[in-house]
Amino acid sequence: MLNGKEIVLIISGGIAAYKSLDLIRRLKERGARVIPVMTSGAQEFITPLAVGALSAETVFTDLFDRQAEHDVGHIRLARDHDLVLIAPATANLLAKFALGIADDLATSILLATDKPVLAAPAMNPKMWQDPATARNVETLKDRGVVFCGPASGEMAERGEAGVGRMSEPLDIAAAAAAIFRNTAQQTRDRPLAGRHVLITAGPTHEPIDPVRYIANRSSGKQGYALAQAAAEAGARVTLVAGPVSLPDPENVDVVHVESAAEMLKAVESALPADIAIMAAAVADWRVASAGAQKIKKDRNGKPPALELEENPDILSTVGHDPKLRPSVLIGFAAETQDLVANALGKLERKNADWILANDVSPATGIMGGDANTIRLVSRDGIEDWPEMGKTEVARRIITRAAEALAARS
Numbered sequence: 001m002l003n004g005k006e007i008v009l010i011i012s013g014g015i016a017a018y019k020s021l022d023l024i025r026r027l028k029e030r031g032a033r034v035i036p037v038m039t040s041g042a043q044e045f046i047t048p049l050a051v052g053a054l055s056a057e058t059v060f061t062d063l064f065d066r067q068a069e070h071d072v073g074h075i076r077l078a079r080d081h082d083l084v085l086i087a088p089a090t091a092n093l094l095a096k097f098a099l100g101i102a103d104d105l106a107t108s109i110l111l112a113t114d115k116p117v118l119a120a121p122a123m124n125p126k127m128w129q130d131p132a133t134a135r136n137v138e139t140l141k142d143r144g145v146v147f148c149g150p151a152s153g154e155m156a157e158r159g160e161a162g163v164g165r166m167s168e169p170l171d172i173a174a175a176a177a178a179i180f181r182n183t184a185q186q187t188r189d190r191p192l193a194g195r196h197v198l199i200t201a202g203p204t205h206e207p208i209d210p211v212r213y214i215a216n217r218s219s220g221k222q223g224y225a226l227a228q229a230a231a232e233a234g235a236r237v238t239l240v241a242g243p244v245s246l247p248d249p250e251n252v253d254v255v256h257v258e259s260a261a262e263m264l265k266a267v268e269s270a271l272p273a274d275i276a277i278m279a280a281a282v283a284d285w286r287v288a289s290a291g292a293q294k295i296k297k298d299r300n301g302k303p304p305a306l307e308l309e310e311n312p313d314i315l316s317t318v319g320h321d322p323k324l325r326p327s328v329l330i331g332f333a334a335e336t337q338d339l340v341a342n343a344l345g346k347l348e349r350k351n352a353d354w355i356l357a358n359d360v361s362p363a364t365g366i367m368g369g370d371a372n373t374i375r376l377v378s379r380d381g382i383e384d385w386p387e388m389g390k391t392e393v394a395r396r397i398i399t400r401a402a403e404a405l406a407a408r409s
């Protein structure tokens, strides 16, 4: 069904234009609003008056209509609706569309639109078979244009038959409905299509000297699973990863870093993002002046004094910078005691939307293991999730983050 859908119907100049009048009726019967655009050729076959009467809408014909262009008319026509349908699509219009020529309103809309385009070609069979037309159709298909027909049968020209007749209005309406069904399915399957998700994962290594470092325990498994799940949900994903021994996930831009300072720099250059999930176990301190040479053992058995300084808090830095902060910002809290109180403190201090808290006491086996038990702590309350595999946890977090993002944008 086409309930509530807004369809820009481009009618170009061919004898099949008379069938567009029936097409308008069929689309409207199915609940669509039809906004007609006619080329000058189309007006040789049917009148804007008839099209306007059937659609009950203003018929757009001119690129330089003062009234409409006042509001960047062709751009609005191209963008503000749900589908651009060309019926009939002549060989000439398809050729111009394929080449990117925009010398009238119809072709300007086609060049400017970011919406699905459905074309119902109608032309003489020889024109359809011509290699020039075939190449144009291939080009347009590669660009994602969907074709309905042409059908075969008698032509308007006496004695001619073959492939070139415009598809019947009912078939064109069905093709339009199928496009909306597919798009709806894609939105369900790939809720993060067109979005950018940034994830930090793994530990950081803070050098003491060229061979020694301070680190946190972290396998990176949960962060890597999150990157994978975000990519599967259709997002462009940047994964900023500390040193781990995991293969790079597919379809993810991985930036490998060592220290917290490098991680912060990589995060800042990867932003902006729609969602950021900071799953890295960043070392809280680094050695104030890491030795350029390996520190030698003292013969008298006296260990070197290591002066530590605090690392930047990446989550907090991003959370408090309005220019950097993604719409949805999520942190983790790995704790061995006072899980919820600590998580709530972090939520506020770091200005995150959620803190995913997990008890990492050695007895839980979460560290380095494949399962995780999460408590989602947000300003709306606390949710306890049952124990799940890290892949399952990741999918659930990504689904919830996508919902939160959709609710905010």
Ligand code: C5P
Residues within 6 Å of the ligand: 200, 260, 278, 279, 280, 281, 282, 283, 284, 311, 312, 313, 314, 315, 316, 330, 331, 332, 333, 334, 346
């Ligand atoms: O304060 P704590 O380290 O427990 O906070 C954990 C959360 O903050 C995690 O999401 C972690 O990735 C993030 N974090 C950070 N930079 C730090 C320390 C923690 O991004 N220097």
